[in-house]
Amino acid sequence: xxxxxxKYSDLQKLGVEVISVSVDSHFVHKMWxxxxxxxxxxxxxxxxxxxxxxxxxxxxxxxxxEVQGIELRGRxxxxxxxxxxxAEVLTPPVGRRLAETIRQxxxxxxxRATKGAEAxxxxxxxxxxxxxxxxxLVGNVWKVWKPSMEG
Amino acid sequence: MSEQPQGCARITGTVSGATPEPSGPEERHADKEDVMxxxxxxxxxxxxxxxxxxxxxxSVQLSSYLGRWVLLCFYPGDFTFV
Numbered sequence: 045x046x047x048x049x050x051k052y053s054d055l056q057k058l059g060v061e062v063i064s065v066s067v068d069s070h071f072v073h074k075m076w077x078x079x080x081x082x083x084x085x086x087x088x089x090x091x092x093x094x095x096x097x098x099x100x101x102x103x104x105x106x107x108x109x110e111v112q113g114i115e116l117r118g119r120x121x122x123x124x125x126x127x128x129x130x131a132e133v134l135t136p137p138v139g140r141r142l143a144e145t146i147r148q149x150x151x152x153x154x155x156r157a158t159k160g161a162e163a164x165x166x167x168x169x170x171x172x173x174x175x176x177x178x179x180x181l182v183g184n185v186w187k188v189w190k191p192s193m194e195g
Numbered sequence: 196m197s198e199q200p201q202g203c204a205r206i207t208g209t210v211s212g213a214t215p216e217p218s219g220p221e222e223r224h225a226d227k228e229d230v231m232x233x234x235x236x237x238x239x240x241x242x243x244x245x246x247x248x249x250x251x252x253x254s255v256q257l258s259s260y261l262g263r264w265v266l267l268c269f270y271p272g273d274f275t276f277v
Contacts, residue, residue, distance in 0.1 A: 059264055060265065094255050124264060
């Protein structure tokens with residue numbers, strides 16, 4: 045979570061709020077923040093660290109692991125209408141790459157800003173070519189985009 | 196997101212609109228898949244949960260962020276290594 049905390053100001057600039065969730069109590073969250081995360085990130089964790097000891101929230105998001113009694117590394121991008129636009133779930137030993145999350149947020153924000161008129165091809169990064177789906181684009185994607193253009 | 200009184204009860208996250216779980220183990224259902232399951236393109240299940248935030252204990256509700264983008268991150272546990 046320190047990786048997310050570290051990039052919190054970048055996320056805030058994009059208008060993104062963060063909530064982290066685990067099965068630890070909020071008391072343990074405080075101890076983890078005070079004793080370890082503050083040593084990794086100046087000022088500690090700036091967002092809400094939520095506690096889901098019974099796994100109710102994790103079950104609703106499909107990340108509850110009943111064998112281990114923990115929540116898997118699930119990451120959800122939720123838009124201003126409360127709709128989930130992206131989800132990624134990893135097993136515990138591998139961490140997320142926040143830069144990819146930020147890229148996806150930027151892509152979904154671009155789609156939203158164009159009211160769905162533009163779509164983001166594979167590998168799109170801000171400033172990259174977008175696609176404008178419509179009758180003229182059918183069969184003609186090759187004219188405006190190819191895999192070598194991936195950012 | 197009000198400051199919460201801190202008792203000794205084991206408070207936990209709750210999905211909005213979900214019926215409280217029966218207390219007796221014999222009454223528990225083995226599978227609770229009837230609880231709303233998240234899917235991309237669908238509404239995010241709303242929830243309320245106790246939280247630690249900038250030195251204080253509070254409560255956080257997902258739907259209070261309607262109108263803003265939210266990054267919701269689950270992780271296996273505090274003091275784990277990744």
